[in-house]
Amino acid sequence: MAQEKAQVITIDDQEYNVSDLSESARSQVVNLRVTDQEIQRLNHQLAIAQTARTAYANALKAELPEKKTH
Template sequence: MPKIKIDDVEYDTENMSDNAKAQLASLQFNEAHMHRLRNELAIADTARMAYSSALKKELETLKSKKVAKKD
């Protein structure tokens, strides 16, 4: 008999009403969806940092070339 804990109260899922089971399923689906979104955000944040780093490197290269042309 699976149990869940909500606000430090343990509930036996086998004794839940159909409505409570549906709410639990929705909650579990939502938790999984939020987890996927957090993972996607981490990927996007990593990409943003890589793009920023590449841009800085490119700008430094351009700056160096301009300085070299002036000489």
């Protein structure tokens, strides 16, 4: 049988075994992890949107009539 490694989290440079935390504290750890995952997902979405915006801006520039210079 495989030995389970204790989950440790670090908060403000202090390490804590998750199993030693209260149920409420463990719930907050889960909330933080879910929130971090959502932030990461949103950052990826933002990167996609920024890339698309750049492509659209470049496509628009290619469609604009050339300005005559005097």
